[in-house]
Amino acid sequence: MGAKSLSDKLCVGSWAFSQEYRESVRILESQTIWDHTSYLVWRPNAEAVAWVTADRLSPIDEPRLQSFDNLLYRVGAARVVEGLAEDVLLAPLEAGVIPLPHQLAALSRAMSGDKVRYLFADEVGLGKTIEAGLVIRELKLRGLVKRVLVVAPKGLVTQWVQEMRTHFHEDFQLLSPSDFSAYRHLVGDDNIWHRFDQVVCPVDSVKPLEKRRGWNRERIERHNQERIGDLIAAGWDLIVIDEAHRLGGSSDTVARYKLGKALADAAPYLLLLSATPHQGKTESFHRLMSLLDQDAFPDIGSIKHENVAPFVVRTEKRNAINDRGEPLFMPRSTRLVTVKWQEKHALQEQLYEAVTEYVRQGYNQAMRDNRQYLGFLMILMQRLVTSSTRAIASALERRIGILQSTTITEDDLSDGSSDWFSEDSQEQMEELLASKIAGLHNEREEVKLLLDTAKRCQAQGPDARAEALLDLLYKTGQEENDPELKFLIFTEFVPTQQMLAELLTSHGFKTVCLNGSLDLDSRQRVQEDFSKEARILVSTDAGGEGLNLQFAHVVVNYDLPWNPMRIEQRIGRVDRIGQKHLVKAFNLIFEDSVELRVHEVLEEKLKIIYAEFGVDKTGDVLDSAESGADFERVFAKAIVNPDGIEQNVDNLMMQVRERAEDEQSGKSLYEKSSLDAKLASLYVNHPMPYWIERMTTSYLQAEGGRVEKKLFAYDLTWPDGEEMNDICFFGREAQDKGLNHVSLENSKLRALVELLPRAVAGEPIPKLTIGGLSAKIVGFWSLWQVALRSSEGNPSIGSGHVRILPLFTNNEGRTFLPTARTIWENLLQGGPKIEETGTIEGEASQAAFGQLRQEAEKHGENLFGELHTHHQENIRSEREKGRYAFHVRRQALNRIGLPEVRQFRIRKLDEEEREWTAALTRRERVFPELQPVCVLFVEASDG
Template sequence: MHVGEWWHSLDYDEPCRIVGIEVLWNHTTCVVWLPRRANTLRTLQSRLAPLRTTEANLLDLLSFISAAARIADALERDALIAPLEGNVIPLPHQLHALQRALSGDRVRYLLADEVGLGKTIEAGLILRELKIRGLVRRVLVVAPAGLVSQWVSEMKTHFNEDFRLMLPVNLAMIRQVAGLDEVENPWRTYDQVVCPLDSVKPLEARRGWSGQQLARHNRERFEDLVSASWDLIIVDEAHRLSGSTEQVARFKLGEALAEAAPYLLLLSATPHQGKSDAFRRLIGFLDPDALPVGGAVSRENVAPYVIRTEKRRAIDAQGAPLFKPRHTQLVPIAWGPSHAEQQALYEAVTEYVQDGYNRALREKHNAVGFLMILMQRLITSSTEAIRTALERRLQVLELPAGQLSLFPEDIADDWSALDGQEQFDTVLKARLKGLKNERQEVELLLSVARRCEARGPDVKALALLDCVQRLQREDNDPSLKVLVFTEFVPTQTMLADFLRQRGFSVVCLNGSMCLDERREVQRRFAADAQVLVSTDAGGEGLNLQFCHVVVNYDLPWNPMKLEQRIGRVDRIGQKHIVRALNFALEDTVELRVRAVLEEKLKLILEEFGVDKLGDVLDSEEGGAPFEDLFVQVVLSPQDAERRAAALVEDIRRKAEAGREGTKLLNPTPQLDPGAAQKIASHQMSFWTERLTLAHLRSQAGAAVERAEVGYNLRWPDGHEVKSAVFTRRNAEPPGAVHLSLEDEHIRALTTQLPVFAPGQPIPTMLVPGVSDKVSGVWSLWRISLQTSDGREQRCMALFVSDDGRVLGPTARTIWDRLIALPDDLRLNATVLVKEAAVSTFEMSRFAAEAHGGTVFDELAGAHRESIRRERKKGSHAFTSRKRVIERMGLPHVRARRLAQLVEEERAWSAGLAAREAALPELTAIVLMRVARQDQP
C-alpha cells in the first residue's frame, strides 16, 4: 500500500485515494481522500480493500448509474427544467410565457393572457424554474380574497409547492406559535405565503380608531409584509392596484410590493380598461422608468414588459384550437297547477321583502335591508332554503327585546365578497331587531312554506330531474356527469336527498369542507358519482374537465359568478361542448331581468368576438352594478327592462374602451406546438422509471413487484409505494401514484453518482447494435465547476475505439442501451484488471480532457453570468428594502430593521465573493470495455 494508490473504503463503500500512511503503536492508519464527498479523513488500513467491480446485480447497477447521469445532465443542460418535473404538461402559449420570462435578467413581467388561458400555471412554471435555478426561495402571492384558496390548491396540485395561506387576522396566533416578540416580523415565519389583497393594504383612517391603533394595524399588515425579504412576488388581478389616483390604498400597496422583491409577476386579463393613467401606473410597478410621465404610451415601449396570448390564437400541443364552444341556455321553469301554493309563497315573500326593505331604509335599519334582499334570493332558491331562514328569523324575533341588537353598520364593507351561504350565515346569526309586525308576517310565511314542503318536491327540483334524464338520453350516457350549483346549503341538502331517493349517486361540496374532504369529493365525482351539488364557495378551485354539463339551479345576481361556476368545466382540456343550463322561475322579476341581460349581453359578446362575459368585464367592477340592478327591480318591478338595458349599454361602453386599450399590448406571436410536443414526449419519465427500478433491483432489502397498475416498490429504508407509475397518462386510474423527480427518494438518487478510480477492474460487455460493428472503451465522465456553495456539472459519454477514434454517436447509443437494459445486453467473462485497467483509464481520461474543455467553458461562462445576475438582483433587493424600512413609522422598529439589513447585506456580499472562485473537476463515473461479438 503506497501514497497515491486507489483503494476501496469499506466504511463508505466507494473508491478513495491514499494521501498519507502512518504507523503508530503497531496500528497502521491511512489518510484518504473520498472524491464523492470531497472530504479527507483518517481510517484504519484494515478498512481498506482492493478496488473491485461488484459482480452481483452489475447490470442493474450500471443501468441505474447511466440513468442517474442522464437525468443529472438533463437537469443542468436543458434550457427549461420546470416543465419536465411538474404534474402539468405546459401548452404552447404557456411555454412561450416561460421562455420569454426567463430570457432576460429582470423577471418582472405583466402576464396578460385573456381569461381562461392559465396565467396561474404560467406563474407556477416561472416560480419553479427560478427555484430550481437557485434564484428564488421566498415567494409571496397576493390575490383577491376569493382566489387565495385556489392559489394554495393549484400550486400544490400542479407543482407540489406548499404555500401557507396567511390571513392578517391570524397574525397574533402565528406570533404565539412561532414564539415571536412584538418587534419580530411574522411574515418571515414561512417561505411561501398567499395572502388576500385588500387585507394588507395600508389605511389612512378608520372610524373609532386612535393613531396608535392605526399605526399598529399598518405595521403588522403592510409594513411587515413588504419588508419581509421576498425573492418573488406574484399579484393576481393586478390591475386592481393601479388605482384611480396615486393616493389610494391599493396603489400604495402595489408600489410597495413592486419595491419589495427583485422578481415580480403581475397577472391580469384586463390590464388596460380604457384608462391610460391606471395602465401607466401598472407598468410603472415593473419599471418606474418604462413610461415616463408626459411620454407616449405606445406598443413599442410597453412590449418589453407584457406577455400576452389571445384565446383565438391559443393552440394545443397538436396545433388545434384550444377551446371547445360553449352553449348556454336560460331555462324558464313554469309553476304549473300543482305548484300554485309555491307560487303564492314566492309572491308573499317578495311582498314581505319589498315592504321590509323600504321600512328598513326609512328607519335607518340598514342591516335588516340586507336581510330582506337575502330573503328574496332564498325564495328563488328553494322552499327548504326560505323555510330554514324564516325559522331562524322567528327564533330571533321571539327573544326578549333586550337581547336584540342592530347589526354592525359596516356589514356593507365585505358583504359583496361573501357568497350566498356566507351571507346567509352572517346575517341570520345576528340578533337583528325586528320591524313592526314582522313577527306575525314571518309566522304566516313560515306556515305557508311548511305546507309547500309537505305537498312534495319543488317545481325546480322536478325540472332538474327531468333535465338530467333528458340529457342522459340525448347523450346516450346513463352515467352522464352533471355539476349542479346552488347558493345555499339547505338547497344543496334538499337536492342531494331528492336525487338519491331517485337512484342517483350524489356528492356535495360546500365552503365548510377542508382541502382533503374537497379532494375526496372531487375524486368520487371523477370515479363513479353522477351528480355533484356544489355551493359557490365549495366550487372554488375545482378543475372538472371530465364533466361538461352545468346546471345553475339558482342564479346569483352577479353574472360574473355564473362565469366562475361554468369555468369549473369550461377549462383547458375539456373534450366536449360545454352545456350550461340556467334555471329561473317563470313570472318572476328575476327571469325578466335575466332574459333582458342575456339577450343584450349576447350581442356585445358577438360584437367583440368573445364568448364569455369575463372577456370584457372585470369580476370586481362587474359585481356591484348587477346586484344593485336586481335590488332596484325587486323594489320597482315596472322598471326592470329599462334598468337592465341601461346597465348593458354602460358595460358596452366600458368594454369598447378596454378593447382600445388592448391595442397597446403585443399581438400574440405565432405559437409553435413543437415545443409542447417535445416536452410531452421527453424521455425524463422513462429515465426516472429506469433509475428507480434499476436502483431498487440492485439494492439489498429493496423490492420491485409488478402490480395491477404500475409497480409496488419497497425501498431499503422500508418506505413503500403501491401502484407506482412514472408517466402522467398512467396516473389516471384511482389509486395510482405518479412518481417523478419531485419525490424526495427519487431526486436523491440523481446525486448518487459514483466515482470510478484508476485501477478499478473494468467489466467487458456485449452491446447489441454495437458489438457487431466495433470494439473499444466506453466511459461516463462528470465535468464539474465547484464553488463555495455547490457544484455545477455536465455528464459526458465517451467511446474510444480500439483504433483510437472517438465516436460520439456510438457513445450515445451505448448510454441509451445501458439505461434501457435490453435482454440481449450481457456481460463478457473478460475483466480488465491491474495494469490493463490503469492504462485503459488513463487513455480514456486523456480523451475526456480533450473533449471536455468546451463543456467546462460553457459552465464557467454560465457561472459568471449567474454571479452577475445575482449581484444585480441583490443590490436592487437591498436598496428597495432599505427604502421600505426608512418609511416605517416607529423609530425603534426602523432602527432595528436597518441594523439587521446592514448585517444581512454584509453577509450576502461576502458569500457572493466566495462563490466567484470556481474550480474545474473531471471525474470518471463508469468505465466499460465493449467487446466485438467475434472476440473471445
C-alpha cells in the first residue's frame, strides 16, 4: 500500500487500530512536522484522548491477526455484563464468603421491597453480620447507598471492621467521640461524622446524657451535640444497629432508646440485628419495632403476628441448612471436669476456704451497713480465688494498697449498680480494685494473712486446677489422635491468663493470648497465629467477643462464669458455621466447692426446663442481661448461705420458666422460616465465575500475559508484569482448597468488564465454523451493548444502565434471538469444535455492519426503554431519599443551642443540598448508546 492511500485511510474522522492501546480509536487531528506524522486520537473505552505516531496506527479495514483469544475475551466479558444485569442478586456473586440458604433468604427478603427497614433476628451464630454485609454490598452495587453507619456494642466494633474488610472488601472507619481530638486538625469545627462514608461506632459512646456530676446544662448539650446531634445530622443512607434489643430500654425515656429513636429517624434504610429481640418483654419489643415503622406500630396492641412478621427475618439453628440441604451445625459434647484437692495442694485448699470465709463475713457486714459496692468486692474475691492463686494474690495486693491509703472513700464509684452483673469480670475487678472502698473492721490484718498464704501457695508450684488442665490437654490430644490439636481456653481474669500462658509455654505449647486491651491489628495477629502455628489461645471473655474460630473445636472453660450465657458465648466461638468436627467443651470446677454444688443443682433443674421446651441449651430459652444477673446472684447467695442453695435455685427456676414461656410466645410473632437449598445452590453453581475465568484467561493470552493452569488453580501474569498465584475463580473450591479467590471485586478483573471493547464498522469480520449447531445456521452473529449515557461518563456494570443484545441474522436477512443465545453459549465453551476460516473485508464488511446496526436498533429499542424506565425510578427514589435525609439533618441542626454554630451549619447544608440537586439533575439527563462488541460470520461445521 502506498503512502498516499495510507494517508487517505488515516484521515480525520476515520477509525483506525492502535497497536499501542490494542483497541479501535477515532482520529481527531493529524500533524506532520519534519516528515514525522502523528495523530490525536479518541480512545472510547477510556473516555480519553492521546497522541500516537503514524507507525503505531493501521487502517481499520486492514487485515490483521485478531486472535481467537481476543474474541473469546469479548464474548466472555459481554456475558459477565449481561449476567450482572439479569434479575439476580449481585452481592453473593462478588462476596469473599459463600452465603448460606438462610443468609440468601435474608438478603432476598431485604431487597424485595422499596423500604429496606428490617429486623434480622437469626439465632446466635447464624451470621447476622454476614447478612448485613450482603445487604450493604447489594445496596451499594445497585447505587442505592453510599453512606453507611454501623452502631454496635464496644466489644463487637472491631469484629465489624474486620468482617466487612475480609468478606466484602469494604473499609469502615472505627470512630468514637474519644477519637475526635485526633481529627480536629482535619475538619476544624465541622461535623467529624461527615468525614467518613462508612463508620462503625460503639453504641454507648454516642448515647445522650441527661446529667453528669459537676456538669452544667450547656456542657451537657455541647457533649450531646458532638455525639448524637452531629451523628444524626451527618446524612446516612443506611444505619445498622447490632444487638438492637439493648435499645428497647425499660421505658421510652432511657438514653439508649432515645439514641435508637434518633438513629431510626436519621436514615431511610435501617437494619436492626438481634438474636433475642423479644426477651419476653412485649413493651420493650414494641419500642424496638416502632423504630422500623412508627405508623405500623403505634401502640403495644399492634404487636401481632400479622404486623410483626413482614418486618422480621428469623432463622433458628435447628432449621439452618447448607446448600446441600444438610444440617448446618455439628453436634456438641459438654463435660464437667472436677478438680480434686490432692495432699500437695493442702495449702491451696486452705487458701480457698479462708478466702470464702473472708468473703462470707465481709459480704454480710457490707449488706448490713448498706455498703453495696463492698459486697460486690467480696463476691469478686471469691471468683478470683476460684480462678487462680495468682489472680487472688494480685487482687489482695491491690486491696492492701487501698486499705493503707489515708484517703479511703466510696465517692469514686458510680451509681450504676444495676448494670454490675452484666459487666465483664475483668472490668469488675479493675473498677473495684481501683476504687478507694473503705474497709471492714480489721480487714487490713485479715487481707495481709490471706496474701501471705497466697504467696506461699505460689511458691509451692502450679495450682491444682492448672495441673488438671495439663492432664486434660494431653489426654484429649491422645483421644483425638492429633498431636497438633488446638485448644481455646477461657478465663475470667487477666492475671490467670498470664499465669496460664507462662505455664503452657514452659510445657512446650505455643500459646497466644487475647483480652479486651488489644487493638484491632493485635487481635488479628493473635487470631492468625492461632490459625497457623499456635496450638493454644487463652482468652478472657472480653477478648473472645466477636471471634470466629471454627478451625478449632475444643473449648476449655478454665474457670466457670456464674452466668451460663457467658459459657454459651464461649463455646459459640468454635460452634459456628463452617465447623467440621464434634465440638467438645470441658468445664473445670473444684470438687467439694460451693460453686460445684450450685452448678450441679442448676444443671439438674435446667435439664427439666430444656426437655419441657424441646431445646438443648440455655441460649435457646434465655438470653438477657437480667437473667445473667439472676444466675450470678444465686451463686453469690450460695457463698454467703450454703444451706439455702436448693431454695434459691428453685426460686430462680420459676423465673427462668416464666421468661422462657414469654420468649417462646414472642417467637410466635415471627414468620416460620422455610429454607430452600436450591437458592444457595443457584449461587454456588452460578456460571458467573466460569464466565469471569473465560474472560480473564482469554484476555491474558490475547494481550501477551501468561496463564499457567495447575491442578486446581492458575498462576497468572498480567501484561504489566503483575503476578497472581494460586488463583481460583470459584468461591467454594477456593475455600475448600485454601486457594486465592478472585472475583469482580478485583480491580483488574473489573476493568476488563468496564472497558468492554467495541467493534467498528469497516474492520474485518472473522468467519467461524462451530460444531454442534443446526446445519441451517449460516449468517452473521453479533453482540451489541445497549446503554444509558450521560455527562457523568461511562455507565458502570451492575448499575442497571447496561445490557447486552445478542443477534443472529441469517443469509435471508431474518433475525433469530434464541439462536443468537445458543451461539453465544457455544462460543463461551470454546474448544476444538470452533475453527476460523477467514475474514470478510472491505465493502462487504461495511455493508454487513450497516444491515446489522439496523437490526440492532430495531430489537434494542425495548431494552433501552426498560433501562430508561428503571433509571427514572432510581432517580425518583434517590430524590425522595435525599430530600428525607436533608430534612432530618436540617431538623437536627435546628436543635443546636448556639445560634452562630446553628446558622453556619445550616448554610453549609443548604449549599450541599444545592450541589446534590444539581448533580442529580445532570444524572437525570441521559441518552441511548448502541455499540457493537463483536461481529462474526458463523456457520455450522460438517462435524
